[in-house]
Amino acid sequence: MSPPFTSSSEPPCRSSITSIFKPSWHSSTTHASKDEVGWGGFNQIYLVFRYPPRSVKLHTLLHIKKPLKMARRQVGHAGLPLMNIVRMKGVPILQQLEIEECLLRTSSDNWCIINDGADKPSIVMGVSGKPAGLVEIRPVLEDKIPVIRRFTGGGTVIVDHGTIFVSFICNKNDVADVQPYPRPIMSWSGLLYSQVFQGIADFRLRENDYVIGLRKFGGNAQSITKNRWIHHTSFLWDYETRNMSYLKIPERAPDYRLGRDHLDFICPMKDYLSRSDFISKTIDATRSHFSVKSTEFETVRLPSNPKFTPTSRLLTNQELEPAGKTSI
Amino acid sequence: MALRIWASSTANALKLSTATRPHFSPLSRCFSSVLDGFKYANSHEWVKHERSLATIGITDHAQDHLGEVVFVDLPETGGSVTKATGFGAVESVKATSDINSPISGEIVEVNSKLSETPGLINSSPYEDGWMIKVKPSNPSELESLMGAKEYTKFCEEEDAAH
Numbered sequence: 001m002s003p004p005f006t007s008s009s010e011p012p013c014r015s016s017i018t019s020i021f022k023p024s025w026h027s028s029t030t031h032a033s034k035d036e037v038g039w040g041g042f043n044q045i046y047l048v049f050r051y052p053p054r055s056v057k058l059h060t061l062l063h064i065k066k067p068l069k070m071a072r073r074q075v076g077h078a079g080l081p082l083m084n085i086v087r088m089k090g091v092p093i094l095q096q097l098e099i100e101e102c103l104l105r106t107s108s109d110n111w112c113i114i115n116d117g118a119d120k121p122s123i124v125m126g127v128s129g130k131p132a133g134l135v136e137i138r139p140v141l142e143d144k145i146p147v148i149r150r151f152t153g154g155g156t157v158i159v160d161h162g163t164i165f166v167s168f169i170c171n172k173n174d175v176a177d178v179q180p181y182p183r184p185i186m187s188w189s190g191l192l193y194s195q196v197f198q199g200i201a202d203f204r205l206r207e208n209d210y211v212i213g214l215r216k217f218g219g220n221a222q223s224i225t226k227n228r229w230i231h232h233t234s235f236l237w238d239y240e241t242r243n244m245s246y247l248k249i250p251e252r253a254p255d256y257r258l259g260r261d262h263l264d265f266i267c268p269m270k271d272y273l274s275r276s277d278f279i280s281k282t283i284d285a286t287r288s289h290f291s292v293k294s295t296e297f298e299t300v301r302l303p304s305n306p307k308f309t310p311t312s313r314l315l316t317n318q319e320l321e322p323a324g325k326t327s328i
Numbered sequence: 329m330a331l332r333i334w335a336s337s338t339a340n341a342l343k344l345s346t347a348t349r350p351h352f353s354p355l356s357r358c359f360s361s362v363l364d365g366f367k368y369a370n371s372h373e374w375v376k377h378e379r380s381l382a383t384i385g386i387t388d389h390a391q392d393h394l395g396e397v398v399f400v401d402l403p404e405t406g407g408s409v410t411k412a413t414g415f416g417a418v419e420s421v422k423a424t425s426d427i428n429s430p431i432s433g434e435i436v437e438v439n440s441k442l443s444e445t446p447g448l449i450n451s452s453p454y455e456d457g458w459m460i461k462v463k464p465s466n467p468s469e470l471e472s473l474m475g476a477k478e479y480t481k482f483c484e485e486e487d488a489a490h
Contacts, residue, residue, distance in 0.1 A: 126419070126422070127399065127401070127417075127419055127424050128398065128399035128419050151424065152422075152423070152424055153399075153419040153420070153421070153422045153423045153424045154422035154423075155422070176489075177490060178490070179393065179486075179487075179490045181393040181394060181395075181423075181425075182394065182395055182420055182421035182422065182423035182425070183393075183395060183421055184490070185423070186421065186422070208421060208422055220422065221422045221423070222422060222423035222424070223423060223424045223425075224423055224424070224425040224426065225414070225426045226371055226412075226414070226426060226428055252398070
């Protein structure tokens with residue numbers, strides 16, 4: 001059986017994981033497959049992270065402890081629905097996406113996932129993204145930049161350690177004044193972040209982008225199921241200007257972009273507030289809508305559902321190479 | 329039919345979504361259309377049952393609320409669908425939205441035009457924008473779906489609540 005997260009380019013994440021988790025060795029699953037332990041088949045869910053090649057090639061299974069939450073509305077203080085805030089740092093974006101999709105599809109609780117920085121530069125496309133039109137294939141292949149297709153809609157971003165990710169996963173009934181359609185959810189998010197930036201920057205939601213003035217600093221996307229939805233954002237707190245050269249100007253772009261190239265179109269959030277201030281203000285803004293409870297990542301209980309398989313995935317070189325040849 | 333498509337596009341452009349009368353009236357139409365003879369799910373999919381086949385798509389109300397559809401993910405022929413569970417998704421306004429099957433059965437045909445022209449779902453949700461054709465495994469499931477009048481009222485109440 002092949003181990004999960006089998007991409008050879010999957011980044012090592014040892015330092016961030018050991019600072020958060022208490023790994024335990026589970027001898028019966030040395031070569032565990034994703035289907036066996038990742039997302040179902042057991043009463044408890046294991047997150048598996050691969051250690052870097054220089055160490056012993058072991059897979060550490062993180063036994064996540066907590067009784068399964070009952071499938072009923074969680075209510076906190078003042079009768080507001082409960083929102084579990086989970087803070088992470090440097091978790092690879094592919095793993096974050098897999099966790100989010102699992103929570104969206106198999107949990108009945110509300111979650112706010114905050115990941116302070118990705119571990120290394122990665123390109124993340126929306127569900128319908130076609131590499132040839134969105135990515136400079138040759139340098140991406142030469143520099144071995146991972147290209148991920150995520151489960152939500154929307155456009156293409158390049159994320160790295162300067163990116164702050166904030167994701168809201170909600171029951172539609174817990175945000176009852178918001179119809180579970182793309183535009184109302186997007187508007188709701190715009191109001192929430194308006195609180196974050198009030199008095200700090202000229203923030204607004206413009207053609208579904210978060211902008212300061214006329215420059216985009218956050219890319220967002222959504223996925224809507226029958227009773228739940230996720231709205232997630234990658235905020236450019238800072239970025240490497242050279243990384244933007246991996247992205248093409250997309251064919252489908254908002255009108256306000258006015259044909260500008262990446263560096264004239266985006267701006268870093270760091271000019272306005274610190275990482276910690278942004279995160280704390282976002283949590284404060286969340287309290288306007290929810291009763292907030294901070295949950296340590298190691299205590300998160302991912303529901304077991306043998307029918308669930310995450311759909312976000314790393315594109316292979318074979319999938320990118322034909323795109324590179326046709327774009328010559 | 330051309331007037332109906334025009335009116336649907338106009339309503340979509342004006343973002344009007346208040347439903348609706350069961351019979352299409354082009355002179356007074358400025359809202360989502362609901363067709364007689366179809367059955368409707370509370371997740372805004374429609375079913376047209378003719379002889380042994382059921383055609384499934386999403387309603388005018390749904391396409392109007394979703395916005396411009398830019399991508400459609402549909403299953404393969406030969407697969408199965410289960411009542412009230414997802415069988416595909418559409419992408420619009422940076423969001424993927426699940427499409428749920430109103431009935432259970434075997435997929436016998438998939439609308440291949442939607443891969444090239446996903447906008448058919450917006451311009452012709454009940455005709456050219458159909459998604460899958462199914463051989464129902466339990467025709468009695470149709471009885472639990474809403475008729476045109478009931479669905480119209482359902483949409484009005486849903487919109488009024490927000």
